[in-house]
Structures are given as structure tokens and as C-alpha cells.
Amino acid sequence: MKNIVEVKNLSVEFKVRDGSFKAVDDICFNINNNATLALVGESGSGKSVTAMSIMQLLPFPQASYSRDSSIKFNDREVINASKKELLSLRGNIISMIFQEPMTSLNPYHKVGLQITESVLLHSNATKKEAKDEAINLLNLVEIDDVERRFNSYPHELSGGQRQRIMIAMALVNKPKLLIADEPTTALDVTIQAQILDLMSKLKTEMGMSILFITHDLGLVKEFSDQVCVMQNGKIVESGDTCDVFLNPKHAYTQKLLNAEPQPKSNFNNETDPLIEIKDLNVFYDLPNINFFKKNNFHAVKDVSLKIFKNTTIGLVGESGSGKSTLGKAIANLTPFEGKIYLNKEDISKNSKEIKKQIQIVFQDPYGSLSPRMTIGEIVGEGLGVHFNLTKEETQFRIDKVLSEVGIELNAKNKYPHEFSGGQRQRIAIARSLIMNPNFMILDEPTSALDRSIQIQVINLLKDIQEEYKLTYLFISHDLKVIRSMSDYIFVMKDGRIVESGPSNNVFEYPKEKYTKKLLSAALRYASN
Numbered sequence: 255m256k257n258i259v260e261v262k263n264l265s266v267e268f269k270v271r272d273g274s275f276k277a278v279d280d281i282c283f284n285i286n287n288n289a290t291l292a293l294v295g296e297s298g299s300g301k302s303v304t305a306m307s308i309m310q311l312l313p314f315p316q317a318s319y320s321r322d323s324s325i326k327f328n329d330r331e332v333i334n335a336s337k338k339e340l341l342s343l344r345g346n347i348i349s350m351i352f353q354e355p356m357t358s359l360n361p362y363h364k365v366g367l368q369i370t371e372s373v374l375l376h377s378n379a380t381k382k383e384a385k386d387e388a389i390n391l392l393n394l395v396e397i398d399d400v401e402r403r404f405n406s407y408p409h410e411l412s413g414g415q416r417q418r419i420m421i422a423m424a425l426v427n428k429p430k431l432l433i434a435d436e437p438t439t440a441l442d443v444t445i446q447a448q449i450l451d452l453m454s455k456l457k458t459e460m461g462m463s464i465l466f467i468t469h470d471l472g473l474v475k476e477f478s479d480q481v482c483v484m485q486n487g488k489i490v491e492s493g494d495t496c497d498v499f500l501n502p503k504h505a506y507t508q509k510l511l512n513a514e515p516q517p518k519s520n521f522n523n524e525t526d527p528l529i530e531i532k533d534l535n536v537f538y539d540l541p542n543i544n545f546f547k548k549n550n551f552h553a554v555k556d557v558s559l560k561i562f563k564n565t566t567i568g569l570v571g572e573s574g575s576g577k578s579t580l581g582k583a584i585a586n587l588t589p590f591e592g593k594i595y596l597n598k599e600d601i602s603k604n605s606k607e608i609k610k611q612i613q614i615v616f617q618d619p620y621g622s623l624s625p626r627m628t629i630g631e632i633v634g635e636g637l638g639v640h641f642n643l644t645k646e647e648t649q650f651r652i653d654k655v656l657s658e659v660g661i662e663l664n665a666k667n668k669y670p671h672e673f674s675g676g677q678r679q680r681i682a683i684a685r686s687l688i689m690n691p692n693f694m695i696l697d698e699p700t701s702a703l704d705r706s707i708q709i710q711v712i713n714l715l716k717d718i719q720e721e722y723k724l725t726y727l728f729i730s731h732d733l734k735v736i737r738s739m740s741d742y743i744f745v746m747k748d749g750r751i752v753e754s755g756p757s758n759n760v761f762e763y764p765k766e767k768y769t770k771k772l773l774s775a776a777l778r779y780a781s782n
Contacts, residue, residue, distance in 0.1 A: 258431055258463050259285040259308065259327055265320035266303050266312065266487075277303045279487035280320075285431070290457065290464040292474040292495070294510065295484035296704040297675055301467045304484075305433050308332065308465070309350055310340050327431070346376055349424035350433040351417070358420060359408040365419045366392075366404030372426045391422040395452060417449055421456075428460055435467045443731060443775040444572055450477050469704045471510050475499055483507045513705040515712055515738035518757060522565045522741045528693060528725045529561035529584060534592035536579050536749075553579045554590070555749040561693075566719070566726040568740030568757065570733060570772065576749040577729045581695045584727065585612050596693065610640045613686035615679070617698035622682060623670040629656070630666035633684045640689060651688055658721075659684045659714060676707035680714065687718060697729045712738055733776040737761055745769050 266278040278300040285291045293301045306312050308325055310332055325332040327343065335343075352358045360368055369388035373379055379387065392400045395418040408416055417437060424432060434453065438446040450473065457464055466478055474481050474495060482492040483506065491504040502508045536554035554576045561567050569577050583590040586601050586608070594601045601608050616622040623632055634652045637643055643651070653663050659680040670678055679699060686694055696715070700708040712735065719726060728739050736743065736757075743760040745753040745768065753766040764770045 256287050257284040258287050259325070259465070261304070261308075262324040262326075263320065263322040264304065264307060264325065265323055266300075266307060267318050267320075269316050269318075277317075277487055278307070280322075281482075281484075281487075281489045283482050283489065283492060285463050285465060286479070287463060288457065288461050289480065290466055290478040292466045292468060292478035292481045293484060294468060294471060294474055294481055296469055296510075296706060298486075299484040300487040301484055302435055305350070305435055305465060305467055308431075308433065309344060309348060310335065346427045347429055348431045348433065349427075349429040350435065351420050351424050351437045352435055359416060361408055364405050364407055365411065365416075366406075369419070369423050369426070372423050376427045387426075388422075391425060392419075394425065394456070395419075395422045396448075397422075417445075418452070421449075421452065425456065425460070429462055431463050431465065432457075433465045433467070436469070437466075438468075438473065443733065443772060446473075447775045453477075471499075471705075483510070509706065513709060515709055515734050517737045517761075518739065518741070521757070522562075524562040524564050526563045527560040528563045528597060529727075530593075530595040530598075531557055531559050531584070532593040532595075533558055534580070534583060534590055534594065536576070536583050536588060536590045553749055554583065557592075557749075557751055559744060559751060559754070561725060561727065562742075563692075563725055564719070564723050565741040566728055566739050568736040568743045569727060569729045569746060570731065570736055570743065571746035572731070572772075575746040577746050578697055579749075580746070581614070581697050581727060581729055584693075585614055585695055587614075606640065610636075610689050611692045612695070613689055613691040613693070614695045614697060615682050615686055615699045617701055623678060623685075625670055628667050628669060629661070629673075629681055632670070633666075633681065633688055636685070636689050655684045655688045656681075658718070659687070674707075675703055676710060679703065679711055683711075683714070683718070687722070690722070691724070693725045693727070695727045695729070698731070699728075700735055701730065701732060708735060715739065733761075733772060745772070 261284070262282050264278055264281050265276065267274045267276050281304065283291065293304060295301050303312065319333055323333055327348065332343070359365065366385070366388055369391060370381070370384045373384040373387045374381070389400055389404060392404060397403050397415060397418050403411065403415065411419065438449050453464065454477065456462070466474070468474060478495050480493065481495045481498050482489045483498070483504065484490070485506045491498060491502065491507045498507065499511070502511055534554055534557040535552070538551045538553055539549070557580060569580065571577050579588065582588040584594055586604055596608055596611060599608065630652050633655060634648055637648050637651060652666065656663060656666060661677065661680055661684065670681070673681065700711050703711060715726070718724065726739070728736065730736050740757045743755060743757050744751050745760070745766065747768050753760060753764065753769045760769065761773065764773055
């Protein structure tokens, strides 16, 4: 079978403050026509740098290639190609889907206009022809209610819909190679399955090849023909996907395959409620259709539940089901109707003590940590608001909590961008933990992390819970992580709790059709 891409002796170095850093180290691989090759490895292994090299999107001269490096696309050398040659490749013959569609789409323009613009840029179509083609592409990627979505802004769409828009833009010129860089990492398991099925279908219909970049080996097993495993810039193992899964030779591949969260074994069966919610409803205002009628969206509907002390509640459901909105309501960060009690005290009083007792760890630690503050300042910021401490006492608490989450004390004067994703999440946990709360809301705290880093963070949260006697509300779309953390499970759909119970009961004997659908999609991509 003819190769569409041939990568030989590729090495990439970056200039850094104290010298140079080799991100990719002498790697070789081929991508066959109408085939999918997966590049797998943890953050920092060189996967995305390799993909950006194929597109020639690295920042030069900060980045440089070795003299022997070669990337050929249909026998044409890409490295050092002219600007004109690269423009003929990018978007026309090679397209790329990035991990986070929200930051890849222009928030000021409707998505239909952005797809139309891509058509006009790469063809001689009229505006009407470009719009017709954009609508055809939206139908191709199976967007529902195409006319309305065409006139929507990115923030009005769900994560799965935005990713479909990115795929539509990538397919404008029917590329021969589609580079998909972690395209499903932050998506629900059901949406993830839909996106991968869609890409497989389009690959067959359009006869294109796919370079699939991921840290999740479960997806690779289902989706790719061949796999290359990367570690520290090198390819440590490669071959047919089935062969690599059945007989992994390298210790690192074995580690990735075994990096699965284990179901929780020691369950907390407390009966003393810390949080009690009665008839909770949350509404969001929508733009008015006319002057007289106020329009709103009912995000959380008639939710009543109890969260017991020293337990972990797993809250699962697809995007838009109301999970994060429920978490925000408990933290009193969004207006709500109904009653929420913390230790039998109404949180609507919004007292300083209640604010201190309820803390949140968000999904994206990079976005939730101020880039202008050092780690020590970030972690200790709340102490000045809620405690009357001396400077020495403040520093003692900061040092203690950083040590507990595994951050070296000599790093407290560094800034967030100097840490990895897993380290930033540990810092976010420290910022909440230093307040000595009773209750922590963990909103997708591991979804953007590698499996091995996920397990480290999960174990850290379990240890902290045991030591501090904490109660968690753990929100996630990753059911394997939920099962590893939770004593009880609540399943949300369309703003309502549709099923609940002890974790083992819900996983082993789901009652609702929707719960069975979520579990089926999660088990489909189990890597073992």
C-alpha cells in the first residue's frame, strides 16, 4: 500500500532560556492511504509537535529541525518548502482538527459564516455557492437543526456540536490527510463515540487518511489501523494496533495499557447529611424573541437530594444535562429557586463562613489560575479574606498544603505556565484545601489529563478526603473515573436526576435506558 506521509529521522529542538530542548528525537513512521495511524503518549511526549511539523506550523526560529529530518507528503518534501507550496497543502490537502474547538472558533462570528469563509478562501465559489456548500458540510457532519445552527455563535453550541463544526471546516476541500489532535478529550462518552464513528464514516466515504493523536489507548483500539507509542520525544513501540494491544513489548506501552482507574472498594456509608437540596430549579435568561415575552432556559428541574458527610457523590450526564449548573447553585454562584442547606444552614444567607466551607476545583486549571500571580500567592489568596493570620502563619499554611498535594516548596515563586497540567490541577486543589472546607465541588478535574496523571490526582483526592474528612461532589463524563471515586451516583438528563443509588448498584444494575446508554458508550472504549 502506498504511503501518503513518510516521516524519516525527524528531530525537533526548541530554544529555551537555559539552552535548547529536544521535543522530538529521531522518529520515523509512515501513514498509508485511506488508513488511520494513532500517535499515543502522555503530555510532553512530542505528539502535537510531530503533527505541527507535518503542517509546518511550529514557531521558527525558536523551533528547528536536524539536518537529517524529512517529512514527505505524496513524495513532496514539506520541510523548508516555500510559502506558496505550504499554502497549497494547508487546508486544501492537509487539514487539522484541534483539541479545544471553543478556542479555535472565532467567538465574534456565527459558525455558518466561518465555514463559508473557509469555502471562499480555498475555492472560486460565489457567496451563495459557498453558503450552500457550508450547509452541505453541516449535514455531512450530522449537525441537527442545520438552519438554526448555521446562524449560531460558538458559545451557543455544545462541545460535541462545536467539534462537528471544526470537522466540517476541516473537510471543506476534501483533504487527503486529516490530523485530529485530541479531538474528543473533553467530550462526553456518547458524543465521543458519535465523533469517532463520524470520522470513520467520512474516512471511508472520502478516501482520506487520518493521523489521530491521543493519550487514551482505549480510543486507539477501536479507531486506528496502526499505532506509534511516543515517550520523551521517541517512538518506543509501533505496529498494527491489534498486535500492540495483544502483545505490548515496551514497558511504557504496558504502563499506558494498565493505567486504568480501579473501581472503589472501600465505600463510605454515612447517613448524616452535610448538603440537603429541596426542589431546586435554575433558569437562564435567553435573548427575547419579542419585547413583551421574556424567554428563559430551564437548566435544573426540581432536584432534591442529600449528600452525606465524608462521602463522594458522582454526578454524571452528557453536556447540557445540568451537572455544572447544579454544582454552581450549591456553591451559590448562580441564582436558583428552592432550598439548599449546608449543615442545616440555608446557603442563600451567603455568609462568609458558608463561602469558606464550600470550595470548587474547576476543569481547566490553566484558565482558573491567574497567570499574573505566583503559585504561593494563588494558594494563599483566600487566607487574607477568611483568616486573620500573621505573615509567618500564612507562609506555614501555604508550605504545608503545597507539600500535601506534592508540589515542591521551591516552586512556590513560579507562575502557572511553568507547570504541567497535572501539577496545575494539584495547585488548584491546594488553593481550595487551604481554606479547610467541609465540602468540595470537583467539576471535571481530571478530564484534560493523561490517564497516568489522572490516577495520581484521583489517589491524591482520596488521601486528602481521608485526612481532612471531606465530602466531595465529583462531576465528570468519564465513568471509569467516577466509579473509582464515588460512593453514590446521581445521573442527570435534561436538568433532572433520572437515576441514583450506591455506586456499585448503578454500575452493575442500571435501571434507566439513559444510564445504560452512558455505560455502553464508556465500556466500548475500555482499553483492556
